[in-house]
Amino acid sequence: MQKPLAHDKAKKNILPWVILIVILLVLFVLTANGLDAPRIKKQDVSQIVNKPLKNEKVEEIDSEDKEKVKVIIQGLRLRSTPSVAQNIITSLAAGTQLLVLEEKSGWLKVKTQQGQEGYVSSNPNHIQRLK
Structure with a gap:
């Protein structure tokens, strides 16, 4: 062998x-x-309120005394109150500019160009400060 x-x-x-x-x-x-x-927490889809933005009432957000931010992630959630447990008003597209009305505890109260108000996270991975 x-x-x-x-x-x-x-x-x-x-x-x-x-x-x-x-x-x-x-x-x-x-x-x-x-x-x-990014890790997204699972949530009950029954809490999501998806209302399309209407283009009827477009307001200029070129206010000199107000801070502006730009959404830098696709689908940033505009919420009714400053909490991830609250209803989602809509999802914002990357590049959307928002007028900052107020800032507190990691949240920005903002106004869209269509006049819709709500809260978004102030996380610098989600928004870019313009002024």
């Missing part, structure tokens, strides 16, 4: 390592996108 060559033995020893590396790469690729994504 002929002894296996050292080359064949090395191939058999390396195969489990190759399989392990492939599995780890697949897991890394599948989870890599999720690691940088």
Whole structure:
């Protein structure tokens, strides 16, 4: 009986390592996108009130004495009160400019160009201060 060559033995020893590396790469690729994504708390969808913004009453927000902010994430929630547990009035598009009426405890009371008032998070990952 002929002894296996050292080359064949090395191939058999390396195969489990190759399989392990492939599995780890697949897991890394599948989870890599999720690691940088912001975590959104699950909530009861019955609390969400989705009212479309009407373009009928457009007000200028070029007030000199008021601070303005720009939404920098898609779907920032405009809420009825300064709490994540409260109803969502609407979701704001990235690039939307808002007039700041008041700021307290991590929340901004804002007014949209359509005249709708509500609260958004003052997190700098969500909004950019313009003035």
